[in-house]
Amino acid sequence: MNISELLARNARKFPDKEVIIEGETALTYAELDDSVNRLASSLARLGIQTGDKVILYMPNTQEFIISYFAVLRLGAIVVPINARLTAEEVKYIIHHSEAKALIAYDCIYKALQSLVADNNILWIKTGDEQDGWLSFAQLLEKGTSKSIVCTLDEDDEAAILYTSGTTGRPKGVLFTYRNILAVAVMMALETKMDAKSRILHMMPLSHSAPLHLFFIAGMYVGATHVLSPTFSPEVLLGLTAKHQITHFFGAPVAYLLTAKHPHIHHYDLTSVKYWVYGGAPLSTNEVKFIQEKFRTNRLMCVYGLTEAGPNGTYLSPEEHAIKAGSIGRQAALNCEVKIVDDHGREVPVGEVGELILSGEGTMKGYYKDEENTAETVKDGWLYTGDLARRDEDGYLWMVDRKKDMIISGGVNIYPKEVEDALRQHPSIADVAVVGVPHPEWGETVKAFVVISKPIENLKQECKRFLEGKIADYKIPRLYEAIAELPRNATGKILKQALKNRGINNEIVARG
Numbered sequence: 001m002n003i004s005e006l007l008a009r010n011a012r013k014f015p016d017k018e019v020i021i022e023g024e025t026a027l028t029y030a031e032l033d034d035s036v037n038r039l040a041s042s043l044a045r046l047g048i049q050t051g052d053k054v055i056l057y058m059p060n061t062q063e064f065i066i067s068y069f070a071v072l073r074l075g076a077i078v079v080p081i082n083a084r085l086t087a088e089e090v091k092y093i094i095h096h097s098e099a100k101a102l103i104a105y106d107c108i109y110k111a112l113q114s115l116v117a118d119n120n121i122l123w124i125k126t127g128d129e130q131d132g133w134l135s136f137a138q139l140l141e142k143g144t145s146k147s148i149v150c151t152l153d154e155d156d157e158a159a160i161l162y163t164s165g166t167t168g169r170p171k172g173v174l175f176t177y178r179n180i181l182a183v184a185v186m187m188a189l190e191t192k193m194d195a196k197s198r199i200l201h202m203m204p205l206s207h208s209a210p211l212h213l214f215f216i217a218g219m220y221v222g223a224t225h226v227l228s229p230t231f232s233p234e235v236l237l238g239l240t241a242k243h244q245i246t247h248f249f250g251a252p253v254a255y256l257l258t259a260k261h262p263h264i265h266h267y268d269l270t271s272v273k274y275w276v277y278g279g280a281p282l283s284t285n286e287v288k289f290i291q292e293k294f295r296t297n298r299l300m301c302v303y304g305l306t307e308a309g310p311n312g313t314y315l316s317p318e319e320h321a322i323k324a325g326s327i328g329r330q331a332a333l334n335c336e337v338k339i340v341d342d343h344g345r346e347v348p349v350g351e352v353g354e355l356i357l358s359g360e361g362t363m364k365g366y367y368k369d370e371e372n373t374a375e376t377v378k379d380g381w382l383y384t385g386d387l388a389r390r391d392e393d394g395y396l397w398m399v400d401r402k403k404d405m406i407i408s409g410g411v412n413i414y415p416k417e418v419e420d421a422l423r424q425h426p427s428i429a430d431v432a433v434v435g436v437p438h439p440e441w442g443e444t445v446k447a448f449v450v451i452s453k454p455i456e457n458l459k460q461e462c463k464r465f466l467e468g469k470i471a472d473y474k475i476p477r478l479y480e481a482i483a484e485l486p487r488n489a490t491g492k493i494l495k496q497a498l499k500n501r502g503i504n505n506e507i508v509a510r511g
Helices: 003-013 029-045 062-073 087-097 109-116 136-142 177-190 208-221 233-243 252-259 284-294 370-376 415-422 458-466 495-499
Strands: 018-022 025-028 053-057 077-081 099-104 122-125 157-162 172-176 198-201 224-227 247-250 274-278 299-304 312-315 335-340 353-359 381-390 396-401 406-408 411-413 428-438 442-451 478-481
Touching (some): 003 029, 018 029, 018 062, 087 109, 122 136, 157 177, 208 247, 208 299, 247 252, 284 299, 335 381, 396 415, 428 495
Parallel strands (some): 053 077, 198 247, 247 274
Antiparallel strands (some): 157 172
16 A cells, blocks of 8 residues: 555545645545646656655645645655745755755745756746746646556655754655554544544644644545645634534644634534644643633644654543643554653653654654664664653653753753743743753753733742742743744744844843
């Protein structure tokens, strides 16, 4: 089995069923399969063949879906990248992946125009042919409807997804068909997807969770997919109500922003069976807030890494009533989980260690990077870099990223613990805590705070609020008010960017 055959099979089973809805347009399974054959035949005529890499620089649109399957149908390797990357970032990926072609969306292709003359690859965009770019529409028109059969099997290479690169150059995570199908089947079973499911995609399909866990899972069961190229609370609410969505995946920030929409109660959201979030856990208070505003008890937390497929753990809707804030008690289908110390030994209940995963979804490796692959995957276990502990009931609780841990005066401080405490303040909308250099302590704790209501003296108020909630040595010494926290496309806070800001413009001097 390969992913191209998923579509071909569903086109035979459900030819007239809508598979893609975008705005006012829709494609049936048969129409999508036909378009994929047409584009694939044109790409083959232009020289794309098995093993070639083709980059997709597109938002969530029907053209992305057609391109994705057309590349795989030829046995080529698909490389979806975020449509917000800069030309310099895309240039690196072109060279690192050894891409033979790039397909872009008409509204954003000009961001890459400076690269066209110096990179001898096929440049294709939606809309008209111009400025060195071939026309996607013309390739579809000139292609043939004759069926193309991808003969690759589950152990062949299918895709490269580039990590966000928050701490340096992004790494290319190489997946086989087996990796992708293992996590897709997992999500389909864990969230009870079937042919009647209607899945809303607002998070970028260039990322592993939206693409593998929800889009490919939906294709596996013959579901209908509703696409939105952008996210906003109003669009999320409107599309959910209009299309009677059953499954949605979003970053925690998407839920928190939507929960604050002043007219959320005007929308009928009762069709949703699973409101899934991932990328970071929600606190107990945040879960209660979202459940109240969304009028639902169907929140589900998933935890995993791109390198794991992603696969990992989950907290079911039923478990949210007693363990909101946890990432679950057990690994999901096709996965195992352990918490270990620096020597790879499992730690006792209550102790902090590194969370490691093992399963069929684990990447084949980092593309052209054997050294980092060997450091990340050891004896079949993926070392996540995430610190966690297990409680007496067996539930897992994230403590922090190993690389984000602050060592001040020889003492370990976990930023997430401080952030969770500060978020409880009624005038603080968001916060990120990082370690900044200190000549005597090595590092000191700094909080970047997004304020929802005026605070007269940020340092004094935060210290007062934190007293008794966390130990004195964990309380930040430095504070900076910030309009919004920098985040990547999946909603993760870019802590390295905050560390790089320096400490020259602190609201409060060192204390």
